[in-house]
Amino acid sequence: MAARRGPYFCGIDAAMDVVSGKWKSLILWELAEHGVRRFAQLRRGLPGVSEKMLVQQLRELEEDGLVHREVFPEVPPRVEYALTEDGVSLNEALAPLGEWGVERMRRIGAEKVVYAP
Secondary structure, rough: OOOOOOOOOOOHHHHHHHHOOOOOHHHHHHHHHHHHHHHHHHHHHOOOOOOHHHHHHHHHHHHHOEEEEEEOOOOOOOOEEEEEEEHHHHHHHHHHHHHHHHHHHHHHHHOOOOOOO
């Protein structure tokens, strides 16, 4: 799959194109919170994501230049994921949206998912 390149109606359209889907923004958050992560660490940090969906979302984030995947030539192979500069800047742009979401959760009395990493 080639990276998405438009055409777009506006900047919001272009931004939402790369973060569409339930898991992409959560993957970006997980990598921002914890730094470099291996696949299993990401999966544990995102309860409810299937292996297939996580692989697909990571591939798309990598194709869009938001996540860097590094494969180490070891047996068994070790693969690590990290945010790129673009991934970091997107996460910074999403921070106010996250703050809005926290306030909304408080307003409506929504529960926050709690998990033990």
